Amino acid sequence: MTLKFQYKPSEQVKKDFENCFDITEPHVFKNLKESLRADKKIAMAAFRKGVSPEYVSEKLWDDRDFILSLLNTPRCPITILDCLKFASKTLRDDKEVVLKAVNNYPSNIRFASERLRADKEIVLIAIDDLTGDGFYGCNIEFASMELRDDKEIVMIAIENDQSCSAFSFASKRLRADKEVFLAAINAYWYPWSSRQQSILLHASSELRADKESVLAAMKNSPFNSPSVELKYISNELSNDPEFMKKVKKYFEPF
Numbered sequence: 690m691t692l693k694f695q696y697k698p699s700e701q702v703k704k705d706f707e708n709c710f711d712i713t714e715p716h717v718f719k720n721l722k723e724s725l726r727a728d729k730k731i732a733m734a735a736f737r738k739g740v741s742p743e744y745v746s747e748k749l750w751d752d753r754d755f756i757l758s759l760l761n762t763p764r765c766p767i768t769i770l771d772c773l774k775f776a777s778k779t780l781r782d783d784k785e786v787v788l789k790a791v792n793n794y795p796s797n798i799r800f801a802s803e804r805l806r807a808d809k810e811i812v813l814i815a816i817d818d819l820t821g822d823g824f825y826g827c828n829i830e831f832a833s834m835e836l837r838d839d840k841e842i843v844m845i846a847i848e849n850d851q852s853c854s855a856f857s858f859a860s861k862r863l864r865a866d867k868e869v870f871l872a873a874i875n876a877y878w879y880p881w882s883s884r885q886q887s888i889l890l891h892a893s894s895e896l897r898a899d900k901e902s903v904l905a906a907m908k909n910s911p912f913n914s915p916s917v918e919l920k921y922i923s924n925e926l927s928n929d930p931e932f933m934k935k936v937k938k939y940f941e942p943f
Contacts, residue, residue: 715740729755733762742775751777753786760789773800784808791815795825798832807833812842818849826850830858838862840869847873857891865893867902874905889921898923900932907939915939 712721713734719741725731727746735745736759749755759772773781773790774797780786782802790797791814798806798815805811815828826849829837836842838860846855847869856864856873863869873888889897889906896902903926906918915936919927926932 713738713740715744719744729758733758737762742771745775750775751779753780753783756780756786757789760786760793770794773797776800778802781805784811787811788814795828798828801831803833806831807835809836809839809842812836813845816842816846816849816855823849823851826855827852827858829855832858834860840866843869844872847876850876853888856888861893864891865895867896867899870896870902871905874902874909887918887921889918892921894923897921898925900926904935907936910939 718735727748787801795815812832818825826846829846843859907915
């Protein structure tokens with residue numbers, strides 16, 4: 690028979706343990722009692738050293754002052770990636786908190802409440818990459834359906850979308866808008882997109898039957914691969930000999 694023995698340290702032993710170590714060190718902090726993991730100063734210091742947010746008391750994730758302090762703390766890892774993710778439902782619906790979180794890291798919009806994902810001011814901050822690197826246009830995925838049907842919003846997202854996916858998240862109405870489609874197909878990043886996925890795939894049937902739109906797609910196909918586009922054009926165009934002659938030149942080698 691095997692005897693199982695589970696050691697349960699006394700309160701004095703726990704107290705001695707806490708006094709012997711730097712309790713803000715992640716490997717120590719996670720073993721602290723609830724009252725210490727709910728202490729704002731201790732938690733803040735632990736965050737600066739990279740403690741995982743899951744070890745922080747849930748009470749702090751519903752503390753507005755604590756969350757805002759985190760968001761205003763420079764060089765704090767939790768500030769950028771996880772703060773809004775772990776915040777309470779109430780704070781994810783607090784515009785000041787969400788604005789600060791999205792300003793710090795635009796992709797935080799995915800954790801905002803449904804109400805605030807319909808807020809134009811917040812969505813514009815989330816999709817407009819002021820650096821010009823095009824990292825955040827794809828965040829339109831998390832905007833409300835109403836804003837994904839806003840042409841101004843969608844055009845800004847397309848301009849700032851290195852991943853070339855913003856068009857696919859636009860409303861059905863805007864995916865049938867030729868100006869929006871051509872903006873997406875002529876975007877700086879599209880010919881170099883690593884996704885190897887045609888924007889024509891997400892366009893309306895009318896645009897896939899439009900000669901100008903299809904030729905623009907052929908001209909700018911990712912990594913000069915017009916075959917990526919060809920399978921999505923309408924039957925009418927694919928059965929048009931004159932049009933296919935124009936298409937053929939895009940298959941010629943450099």
